[in-house]
Structures are given as structure tokens and as C-alpha cells.
Amino acid sequence: MFQLSVSTRDRILDTAERLFAEQGFHVATLRQITQEAAVNLAAVNYHFGSKQALMRAIFKRRLDALNTARMERLDAALRIDPPELEDVLDAFVQPALAFTRGGDAEGQRxxxxxxxxxxDRDTDLHQAMRLEYAHVMRRFADAIGHALPDADPERLRQQLDFIVGALTLTMAESALKDTRIIAGELVRFAAAGLRAPIPTDAEQEARFSLEARS
Amino acid sequence: MFQLSVSTRDRILDTAERLFAEQGFHVATLRQITQEAAVNLAAVNYHFGSKQALMRAIFKRRLDALNTARMERLDAALRIDPPELEDVLDAFVQPALAFTRGGDAEGQRxxxxxxxxxxDRDTDLHQAMRLEYAHVMRRFADAIGHALPDADPERLRQQLDFIVGALTLTMAESALKDTRIIAGELVRFAAAGLRAPIPTDAEQEARFSLEARS
DNA sequence: GTCTATAATGGGATAGAC
DNA sequence: GTCTATCCCATTATAGAC
Structure with missing residues (x-):
């Protein structure tokens, strides 16, 4: 944290982030990472302790930045009471595509x-991510609850998971040039889903009997 | 395919599928797979040729079954013209949670x-999956286009990606007992998103200027 | 078809000089 | 802080007996 030569440490972080994203944790090797970062092989263990610890450091850096950016935009949206649903969703979605000063390429990575x-379920990283996410998720679920006072809180959390899935997979897949438009589309799509009325029991019954036919 | 001892081959397939899902391709080792399947280490190479080929075989088996189940339900939904949007979405979502005779556990796996x-982008498996998916996606996009004649086809494909993301991540994450209810929620959520009107240019403009403030 | 034994490779981590 | 050299270990794949 307080070392003079941040450049070696940061070159490792940047290179490893790229290679982990492109190839996966187990395929990218420390030899490849250190070679492309133009640092010595032993530097990883010196600065981070292990390959796993390197991954955690990469993850923490970006996830903290993403969460902070989301919170700031959420606070801005909450200055109106009740907040506008689309503003809350924007606060969640927009930072995901450009939360670093580096621009879209890093965001997609x-x-x-x-x-x-x-x-990667059942892994330390997965658990850590869920924990870091849980706090932010709760705040967004609350904010959406304020924008839609009639909605069921339990259902909102479920629907927020839909949005996370759509956002994560779409942003990881899409061509870079489209991300800004796609984010707008997702906000519109999600807002409509969240506002949809809950079907009555009678309608539910009709649907299930329809399914049974097929 | 026409060997007498299908049991060794199938035990490898089932065990490897479980371990690949739980741990990932590179973490699950052939030693672990063959040990838990109670077959000899060399049997994998004899029956499949390599670890990669084993993965492809696992994938093909389930994806073919999933696609077939989806197509059958889609055909049933298309017997009404124009089809009911919720029926088309059901045809896409419901088979994902129980497309094998084994029940939910295998589906979630x-x-x-x-x-x-x-x-795993930039991998053979990823490309193969996209190719197998593309055909089904096109048919579903067409079917939704029939259910919603005013919708823009390009936008529909984009929104279908949202649904795939929401479905895949949610089903992989969720507790087993909830999958049936969640699928119904997703259909309702997605139907509303698909039916949402496209905002006018004036509304778009208002939103962007709102963002600029924050 | 099934087994044992092993070849061939490459990995993460570390000791110790500088 | 950085480097070289190396330890130690696990992996996939295969050769060859049965």
C-alpha cells in the first residue's frame, strides 16, 4: 500500500486482470502474467503472497470502484422522493459499463x-463477491421499493437478480460499441418488468392448465 | 455409440458432468472423475479420446435435449396464431429447469x-454453444415477433439475450425448491419488458439530460 | 475393454544471492 | 525489491500387459 514502486505492483494487477478475464484463473499462469507484465516471476509472491491473493486484489479494486460509483448515482437519484424508477435502475446499470477512467474496454473486461x-460457485471469490454485493443489493432493492411502494420486497430482490443476470451476461458478451445503447435498453426493459402487475390467482390457474395441455 | 458396455461410458459422463459443474473444467481432474465413477483412469481416453472431448460429449447430450424440449413446446405454442407471448416464453424458460427425466437437480447442474x-469466451465450447443456440434463438425471436407484430426484430434479439442472462444466472444460483416459481416470475417479468413501449426521442432526450446532472 | 505403470510436461511456490 | 535457479508436486496422456 505504501511502497514506493507502485508500478511493478500495478503492472501485475493490470496484466493479470486482462489474462484472467480472457482465459480464466486456472489457464492464465503466473509465468505468462509476469512475462507479459515484464516483471520477475517471483514478484507476484512478493507483492501478493499467492496467485489466489492476486485474484482477490484484482477483484477488490474493481468491485469497490463499481460499488462506489453505483452508490453515488443512487444517492443522486434519491434526492427526489419518491425516486424515479428509471433513475434508480440507471444508477445500477450505467456504472457497470464505464466505472473506470480507462473507458469501456476495462469495464467489459x-x-x-x-x-x-x-x-465459480463454492469458491472463496464467489462468497466474497456475494457478500460485497449483498450490501449494495439491499440498498437498491430498498430504493426500488420506494419508487414502487406497492411492490412486494421479496419479489423485488428476486427481480433484481434477473437484472443482474441480464446485465452481467449481456455486458460480457456484447460488442463494445453497443454497450451504451444496450444499457438504456436494459433499463427500459427492467422498468417495465418491475412495474408489471402481479397476476391474480385465477389468471395463474388458467396459465397452468394451459401448460398441462402441451 | 454401439458398444455393449454403455455403463462405463455413462458413469463417466454423469460423474464428469457433476464435477465439471461443481468445480470447473480445469479443477476437476481425470483422476478424481474416474475414481468417483469407479472406472479406470485410462477409460476416459479410451472412450472419449481426451478430457476436452469428454466435455464436448457432456455438453452435446444436454444441449440437444434442452433444444429439443424447447422446440416441442414452442411448436405447441405456435398452434395458436398469433401465439400468446407468455406461451412462447414458457416454452423457452420451463424446459431449462426440468428437461431431463432426472428432475431438477440435473437441470440446475x-x-x-x-x-x-x-x-469461457474464446474457447471451442463457447463457440459450439453459440452456434447451437443461434438456431433456437432465431426461432424464438421469430415466434415473439409474431406475438408482438409491432416490435423491432433487432431489438427482440437483444431482449432475448437479457432473458437468457436472467434465466441462466438465476437458475444456476437459486435454491432448488424455488425454480418452478422463479420460472413463472421470469416469464411475467420478461413479458412485461417485451411489451413495453419504445420511448420517443423526446423522452430519451429528457433522460440523458437528467443523467448529466448527476 | 480394462488395467498398471510411467512418460512428458508444466504448474505454484520458495531459498538465497544481490 | 528484484533476480536466478530449483524444489516439489500434480496433471494429461499413453504404452503395453492381460
């Missing part, structure tokens, strides 16, 4: 990394 | 595997 973390 | 395949 981290989305790929996030997707890998989601896929 | 494969969703975890699918999520890993999505995360």
Missing part, C-alpha cells in the same frame, strides 16, 4: 471477470 | 455448466 466469479 | 460455458 471486468464484466467478464464477474461472470467467471458467478460461475 | 447443467445450468451451472452453461454459465461456465458463457464465461
Amino acid at each position: 471486468f464484466m467478464q471477470l464477474l461472470l467467471r466469479a458467478f460461475a | 447443467f445450468m451451472q455448466l452453461l454459465l461456465r460455458a458463457f464465461a
Whole structure:
């Protein structure tokens, strides 16, 4: 943290982030990372302790930045009471595509990394991510609850998971030039889903009997 | 395919599918797989040729079954013209949670595997999956286009990606007992998003200037 | 088809000089 | 803080007996 030569440490972080995102944690090797970062092989263990610890450091750096950016935009949206639903969703979605000063390329890279973390259940990283996310999720669920006072809180959390899935997979997949438009589309799509009325029991019954036919 | 001892081959397939889903392709080792399947280490190479080929075989088996189940339900939904939007979405979503005779546990396992395949860009498996998916996606996009004749086809494909993301990540994450209810929630959520009117240019403009303030 | 034994490779981590 | 050299370990894949 307080070392003079930040450049070696940061070159490792940047290079490893790229290679982990492109190839995955187990495929990218320390030899490859240190070679492309033009640092010595032993530097990883000196600065981070282990390959796992390096991954955690990469993750923490970006996720903290993403969460902070989301919170700031959420606070801005909450200056209106009740907040506008689209503003709350914007606060969640927009920072995901450009939360670093580096621009879209880094944002998409981290989305790929996030997707890998989601896929890696039963791992320290997955648990850590869920914990860091839980706090932010609760705040966004609350904010949406204020924008839609009639909604069921339990259902809102479920629907927020839909949005996370759509956002993460789409941002990790899409061509870079489209991310800004796609984010707007997602906000519109999600807002409509959240505002949709809950079907009555009678309508539910009709749907299930329809399914049974097929 | 036409060998007498299908049991060794199938025990490898089932065990490897479970371990790949739980741990990932590179963490699960052939030693672990063959030990838990109670077959000899060399049997994998004899029956499949390599670890990669084993993965492809696992994937093909389930994805073919999933696609077939989806197509059948889609055909049923298309017997009404124009089809009911919720029926089309049901045809896409419901088979994902119980497309094998084994029930929910296997379905969720494969969703975890699918999520890993999505995360693994630049890999043979990812490309193969996209190709197999493309055909089904086009048919579903067309069907939704029939249910919503005023919608823009390009936008529909984008929104279908949202649904795939929400479905895949949610099904891979969720507790088993909830999958049936969650699928119904997703259909309702997605239907509302698809039916949402496209904002006018004036409304778009208002939103962007609102963002600039924050 | 199934097994044992092993070849061939590459990985993460570390000791110790500078 | 940085480097070289190396330890130690695990992996996939295969050769060859049965």
C-alpha cells in the first residue's frame, strides 16, 4: 500500500486482470502474467503472497470502484422522493459499463471477470463477491421499493437478480460499441418488468392448465 | 455409440458432468472423475479420446435435449396464431429447469455448466454453444415477433439475450425448491419488458439530460 | 475393454544471492 | 525489491500387459 514502486505492483494487477478475464484463473499462469507484465516471476509472491491473493486484489479494486460509483448515482437519484424508477435502475446499470477512467474496454473486461466469479460457485471469490454485493443489493432493492411502494420486497430482490443476470451476461458478451445503447435498453426493459402487475390467482390457474395441455 | 458396455461410458459422463459443474473444467481432474465413477483412469481416453472431448460429449447430450424440449413446446405454442407471448416464453424458460427425466437437480447442474460455458469466451465450447443456440434463438425471436407484430426484430434479439442472462444466472444460483416459481416470475417479468413501449426521442432526450446532472 | 505403470510436461511456490 | 535457479508436486496422456 505504501511502497514506493507502485508500478511493478500495478503492472501485475493490470496484466493479470486482462489474462484472467480472457482465459480464466486456472489457464492464465503466473509465468505468462509476469512475462507479459515484464516483471520477475517471483514478484507476484512478493507483492501478493499467492496467485489466489492476486485474484482477490484484482477483484477488490474493481468491485469497490463499481460499488462506489453505483452508490453515488443512487444517492443522486434519491434526492427526489419518491425516486424515479428509471433513475434508480440507471444508477445500477450505467456504472457497470464505464466505472473506470480507462473507458469501456476495462469495464467489459471486468464484466467478464464477474461472470467467471458467478460461475465459480463454492469458491472463496464467489462468497466474497456475494457478500460485497449483498450490501449494495439491499440498498437498491430498498430504493426500488420506494419508487414502487406497492411492490412486494421479496419479489423485488428476486427481480433484481434477473437484472443482474441480464446485465452481467449481456455486458460480457456484447460488442463494445453497443454497450451504451444496450444499457438504456436494459433499463427500459427492467422498468417495465418491475412495474408489471402481479397476476391474480385465477389468471395463474388458467396459465397452468394451459401448460398441462402441451 | 454401439458398444455393449454403455455403463462405463455413462458413469463417466454423469460423474464428469457433476464435477465439471461443481468445480470447473480445469479443477476437476481425470483422476478424481474416474475414481468417483469407479472406472479406470485410462477409460476416459479410451472412450472419449481426451478430457476436452469428454466435455464436448457432456455438453452435446444436454444441449440437444434442452433444444429439443424447447422446440416441442414452442411448436405447441405456435398452434395458436398469433401465439400468446407468455406461451412462447414458457416454452423457452420451463424446459431449462426440468428437461431431463432426472428432475431438477440435473437441470440446475447443467445450468451451472452453461454459465461456465458463457464465461469461457474464446474457447471451442463457447463457440459450439453459440452456434447451437443461434438456431433456437432465431426461432424464438421469430415466434415473439409474431406475438408482438409491432416490435423491432433487432431489438427482440437483444431482449432475448437479457432473458437468457436472467434465466441462466438465476437458475444456476437459486435454491432448488424455488425454480418452478422463479420460472413463472421470469416469464411475467420478461413479458412485461417485451411489451413495453419504445420511448420517443423526446423522452430519451429528457433522460440523458437528467443523467448529466448527476 | 480394462488395467498398471510411467512418460512428458508444466504448474505454484520458495531459498538465497544481490 | 528484484533476480536466478530449483524444489516439489500434480496433471494429461499413453504404452503395453492381460
